[in-house]
Amino acid sequence: MIEVINLHKSFNGQEVLRGINLKVNDGQALALIGGSGRGKSVLLKHIIGLLKPDSGKILIDNEDISKLRGRKLKRLKERFGMVFQGGALFDSLTVFENVAFPLREKTRMKASQIRKTVFEDLAEVGLSGAENKYPAEISGGMKKRVALARCLVMNPEIILFDEPTTGLDPLIGKAIHNMIRSCQKSYKFTAIMVTHEIPDIFSMVDRVAMLYNGFILAEGTPEELQNSKDPVIHQFIHGELEGPISIN
Amino acid sequence: MSPILTLFRIIGAFVIFVIGETGRMGIFLAEVVFLIPFPPYLFGRVIKQINFIGVKTTLVILLTGTFTGMVLALQIYFTLSEFGAESRLGPIVALALIKELGPVICALMVTGRAGSALAAEIGIMRITEQIDALDTMALNPYKYLIIPNLIAGIISLPLLNFIFVFVGVWGGYAVGVGLMGLSSGTYFGSIRDFVDSADILEGLYKSLSFGILITWISCYKGYFTGYGAEGVSKSTTQAVVMSSVTILIWDYFLTSILVA
Numbered sequence: 001m002i003e004v005i006n007l008h009k010s011f012n013g014q015e016v017l018r019g020i021n022l023k024v025n026d027g028q029a030l031a032l033i034g035g036s037g038r039g040k041s042v043l044l045k046h047i048i049g050l051l052k053p054d055s056g057k058i059l060i061d062n063e064d065i066s067k068l069r070g071r072k073l074k075r076l077k078e079r080f081g082m083v084f085q086g087g088a089l090f091d092s093l094t095v096f097e098n099v100a101f102p103l104r105e106k107t108r109m110k111a112s113q114i115r116k117t118v119f120e121d122l123a124e125v126g127l128s129g130a131e132n133k134y135p136a137e138i139s140g141g142m143k144k145r146v147a148l149a150r151c152l153v154m155n156p157e158i159i160l161f162d163e164p165t166t167g168l169d170p171l172i173g174k175a176i177h178n179m180i181r182s183c184q185k186s187y188k189f190t191a192i193m194v195t196h197e198i199p200d201i202f203s204m205v206d207r208v209a210m211l212y213n214g215f216i217l218a219e220g221t222p223e224e225l226q227n228s229k230d231p232v233i234h235q236f237i238h239g240e241l242e243g244p245i246s247i248n
Numbered sequence: 249m250s251p252i253l254t255l256f257r258i259i260g261a262f263v264i265f266v267i268g269e270t271g272r273m274g275i276f277l278a279e280v281v282f283l284i285p286f287p288p289y290l291f292g293r294v295i296k297q298i299n300f301i302g303v304k305t306t307l308v309i310l311l312t313g314t315f316t317g318m319v320l321a322l323q324i325y326f327t328l329s330e331f332g333a334e335s336r337l338g339p340i341v342a343l344a345l346i347k348e349l350g351p352v353i354c355a356l357m358v359t360g361r362a363g364s365a366l367a368a369e370i371g372i373m374r375i376t377e378q379i380d381a382l383d384t385m386a387l388n389p390y391k392y393l394i395i396p397n398l399i400a401g402i403i404s405l406p407l408l409n410f411i412f413v414f415v416g417v418w419g420g421y422a423v424g425v426g427l428m429g430l431s432s433g434t435y436f437g438s439i440r441d442f443v444d445s446a447d448i449l450e451g452l453y454k455s456l457s458f459g460i461l462i463t464w465i466s467c468y469k470g471y472f473t474g475y476g477a478e479g480v481s482k483s484t485t486q487a488v489v490m491s492s493v494t495i496l497i498w499d500y501f502l503t504s505i506l507v508a
Contacts, residue, residue, distance in 0.1 A: 048384055077386035088377035102385050105288070154385070 001025055002047060002158065002190065007056035009042060016042050018214030020056070024207075026157075029184050029191040031201045031222075033236070034211035035245065040194040041085070043211065044160045047192065048080050049073060060158075078106070081151030081159040081189075085166060087143035089135040089150070095122070096131035099149045106154065121149040125179060141172040145179070152183060159184075161193040173197060177204050198237055202226060210236065212245075276468050280394050293396035294403075301362040301397070301463070302404030306411060308357050313412035316349055317341060317419030325428050334428070338435040339442035341420035342413075346443060346451045350413040351405075352499055355458035358405065359491040363466040366397055367487035370470025371480035379471070394471065397463045405459030406452055413451065450506050457502060458495055465491045 007020040016039040024030045032040050045051040046058055049065045058065045065076055089098050099118045103109055109117070122128055125145040135143055144164050151159050164180060165173035177197065181204045184191050195201050202208065202222035209219040210233055218225060218233055225233060235243030249257075320341050328334050370393055373379050382389045417439070424430045469487035473479045 045380075050380055050383055074386045077384065080384060080386075082381070082384040084377045084381060086376055088381035090378055090381070091372075091376070102387075105387055106385065 001059075001061060002192070003057075003059040004043070004047065005057040005059065007043070007046060007058065008054045009039070009046065009051065010054055015214060017046075017053075020211075020214075020216055022209055022216050022219065024190060024192060026190055027188055028207060029181070029193065029205040030207045030209060031205040032192060032194045032209050032211060033196070033198060033201070035236070036196075038211055039214060040211055041162050044082070044162055044192065044194060048082055048160055049077055078154075079157045081154060081156035083144065083147045083151055083159065083161045083164050085162045085164075087135065087140075087147040089143055089146055091135050093134075094131065095127065095133050095135070095138065095146050098135070098146055099153055102150065102154050117153060118149075121153045122146075124152065124183070125149045141168045141176060144168070144176055148176075148180065148183065152187060155187065156189055158190045158192075161191065161195070163194050163196065165195065165197055174200060177201065180204070198239070199226070212236075272472075273464070273468050276471070277464050280390050280398060280464075283388065283390050284395055284399075288391060290391065290396055293392065294399050297396045297400035298404055300365075301358060301400045302408060305358055305361050305404070305408060308361055309354060309408050309412050310415055312353055312357055313345075313350070313415040314419040316353060316412075317345060317416030317421075318423045320344055320349070320416070321420035321423035321428075325424060325430075334424075334430060335434045335438055337420070337424045337428075337430060338417075338437075338439040341424070342417050342439045342443050343447060345413045345416040345420075346447050347454075348499075348503075350409045350416065351451050351454035351458060352495060354405065354409045354412045354455060355462060355495045356492055358401075358408065358458075359462050359466075359488055359495070363462045363491050364484050364488045366463065366466040367470040367473075367484045368480055370467055371473035371483045374471060374473050375476060375480060389471075394467045397467055398460065401459035401463035402456060403459075405455040405462070409451060409455035450503075453506065454499065454502055457498065461494055461498060462491050465494060 002022075002024040004020050004022040007017050008015070009017040020043060022043075032043065034040050042051065046053055046066070047060075049058075049068070053066050056066075060076055060079070063072075063076060065073070068076060089095075090101065093101065096118055099121060100114050103114045103117060119128070119131070122131060125148050127142060127145055127149065130138060130142060130146075135146070138146070148164070161180065165176050168176065177200060180191065180193070183189075191205075193201070193205065202225075205222060207220065208222050208225045210217045210225065212232055218228060218230060220228075226237060228234060228237075232244050234240075235245050321337060324340050325334060325337055328336055328340070370379075373393070379389045379393070382392055421432070421435055424435050425432050466487040469483040469490070470480075473483040
């Protein structure tokens with residue numbers, strides 16, 4: 001279980017997270033919604049230990065990731081995977097090498113076994129035949145799928161998605177959401193997904209949390225948030241220009 | 249605020265920045281050096297980086313070394329001929345190359361060719377979150393990106409320096425013997441008389457330390473780059489300028505120590 005307790009973080013004197021409290025149970029898929037530049041990615045980077053909080057705790061099965069160092073931190077990070085907004089593929093490696101990279105570096109698998117696993121995972125995300133292409137030669141949607149395959153290949157317990165469909169056309173975006181959902185069901189990982197794909201995302205996750213002004217304003221099932229009477233949530237979900245959320 | 253106070257404020261801010269940056273760079277190097285003895289040992293990446301920093305700079309070194317030796321011999325020959333001391337051409341060219349010009353020019357060439365590229369490559373990896381991706385895979389980015397470059401720099405610079413001095417001495421030979429008519433025996437014989445192992449070691453210490461300086465500064469600037477293309481561009485420029493200036497300053501202090 002992931003538990004974020006009273007998390008605070010500032011950058012250059014500007015407080016981005018002002019006491020975040022959030023719980024995600026094992027095997028759950030949670031969508032993290034909220035305005036752009038409001039700290040959603042910052043929260044994800046805290047959960048995976050890329051950033052250290054100013055105060056507060058991030059408990060992964062009761063172990064505070066922000067307090068761990070060395071081998072303990074490494075062991076905890078091995079339980080994670082992350083799909084970055086731009087894919088974060090290694091641009092000097094081919095698609096095959098990108099997906100094989102964690103297997104080569106972190107396991108003692110034989111080359112033939114790695115080859116088989118990578119091909120299977122690429123087939124799972126619909127990328128058979130693209131093995132020898134470089135990231136610069138493939139589309140944005142393909143990059144995100146390669147990034148997903150690179151995560152899945154290590155079979156992590158928790159995968160964090162930072163806007164996995166941003167910049168993609170609606171069809172590809174929907175296909176990727178469906179792919180994530182079906183992978184989540186079959187691999188049974190816990191998923192936290194930063195996304196702006198409203199309302200599509202509501203049919204694909206178990207819970208939704210909305211970040212507003214550095215707090216988790218609301219957290220619940222997709223239905224609960226969709227039926228919320230809170231004017232901020234209502235304005236955000238329905239994309240209305242008039243309301244308590246200032247566009248600037 | 250009065251102009252004098254403003255001036256002091258600017259100077260103070262600059263001094264604080266320099267001290268802070270030096271401290272951060274020191275911590276960065278200490279962390280990297282601390283990790284070197286621990287696995288994984290990425291020999292493949294070290295060899296790849298030796299190819300990048302060393303092998304691919306060889307042509308530049310061959311050209312600059314040859315012409316440095318040639319121009320040095322040309323300038324010195326005419327000065328020596330005024331005193332009738334042309335026979336000293338060989339040792340002067342050799343000593344200048346071994347102790348000073350070889351290590352320094354080599355380091356400046358490597359900075360221009362490889363240091364800038366290292367800063368840019370690591371900087372781009374930073375802004376495209378490739379470094380974060382390594383981190384999220386529980387792989388230490390220092391192990392994959394910094395240590396191989398540092399080791400490659402330490403290995404490559406002395407070898408490049410050797411090539412530079414070797415071709416430089418032969419460049420001097422081409423001018424002194426081929427153009428000016430000195431005898432081959434005079435040129436090389438006096439080199440043997442005047443150059444000893446301490447001179448060679450001085451050049452070696454310098455090139456070793458320059459190898460560390462270039463890769464340390466370039467990797468640091470790339471690793472902690474700013475935002476976007478502008479951030480990478482600034483880091484690359486800073487890496488080249490800072491490496492070049494530091495090489496020349498460090499050269500003076502190291503020479504003072506070695507001469508003493």
